[in-house]
Amino acid sequence: MQTTRPSIGKYVCGMAASLLIFLAGGWLILAPFALGYQPYNASWVSQTTNDFVTGIPVAVVALIAFTLFFMSLIRSLAAAGVVVAQAKVQPQASVQYQPATAAPQAPAANQSDLDRTLATLAAALAADLTARRQGGSDQQNDQSQTILNRREVQ
Amino acid sequence: MSVGDALRRLIPPGSYVLFLLFLAGIWLAISPFVMTTQPSGSHWIASTVNNVTVGAVMMVVSLLGIMGYMLFALGELIREAEAKRAVVKQSEQLAE
Numbered sequence: 001m002q003t004t005r006p007s008i009g010k011y012v013c014g015m016a017a018s019l020l021i022f023l024a025g026g027w028l029i030l031a032p033f034a035l036g037y038q039p040y041n042a043s044w045v046s047q048t049t050n051d052f053v054t055g056i057p058v059a060v061v062a063l064i065a066f067t068l069f070f071m072s073l074i075r076s077l078a079a080a081g082v083v084v085a086q087a088k089v090q091p092q093a094s095v096q097y098q099p100a101t102a103a104p105q106a107p108a109a110n111q112s113d114l115d116r117t118l119a120t121l122a123a124a125l126a127a128d129l130t131a132r133r134q135g136g137s138d139q140q141n142d143q144s145q146t147i148l149n150r151r152e153v154q
Numbered sequence: 155m156s157v158g159d160a161l162r163r164l165i166p167p168g169s170y171v172l173f174l175l176f177l178a179g180i181w182l183a184i185s186p187f188v189m190t191t192q193p194s195g196s197h198w199i200a201s202t203v204n205n206v207t208v209g210a211v212m213m214v215v216s217l218l219g220i221m222g223y224m225l226f227a228l229g230e231l232i233r234e235a236e237a238k239r240a241v242v243k244q245s246e247q248l249a250e
Contacts, residue, residue: 010230014169
């Protein structure tokens with residue numbers, strides 16, 4: 001079954017924000033020396049300490065946020081079938097024949113809600129069609145039985 | 155889809171981290187006054203201007219990131235719901 005088209009805009013939005021804040025964290029670390037409010041060859045003034053203590057965690061946390069958004073993007077692309085997870089290399093002896101129909105069942109856990117609904121709907125329609133066909137064949141059997149009975153009576 | 159699932163799709167883990175950065179931005183903007191490195195009644199010194207500017211940028215950017223993600227995800231949820239409704243309507247018509 002074909003999966004829904006992934007939208008990457010939301011991930012790009014989060015990643016861009018994280019990247020900008022990462023740069024802001026880097027600037028915070030550099031600022032005391034770039035703007036000159038930290039004298040050379042002197043112990044750090046409180047502004048410098050504050051900027052360092054804030055800037056380093058900001059840069060690290062922004063990097064974590066970027067990684068989280070990036071991982072979400074990769075998961076979304078994998079669920080849509082754009083990116084395929086690398087299969088582990090197995091020894092030649094253990095390779096067995098796999099029917100081609102078994103392959104598309106792998107990303108079942110990643111299927112979107114819409115895909116699951118469509119699958120359920122398709123299954124229900126198939127069951128309905130089968131039931132109708134069986135009903136039709138039963139009716140045909142009944143009709144042929146009636147004709148036979150009439151002939152026997154005659 | 156339950157409300158919890160919808161919220162999980164609207165607010166990913168990355169957005170919580172961005173909210174932490176929003177709080178860091180608030181701290182950065184007010185820190186010169188809290189730590190009294192900015193003398194009261196005088197023009198802002200270089201470090202105060204820098205901290206307030208970077209703090210404001212961090213607040214705005216993190217909020218934009220959270221809201222942008224939320225808006226995109228909301229649009230996606232609405233599109234999915236509309237598609238699902240169309241499929242259900244079509245199947246009802248087929249059944250009739």
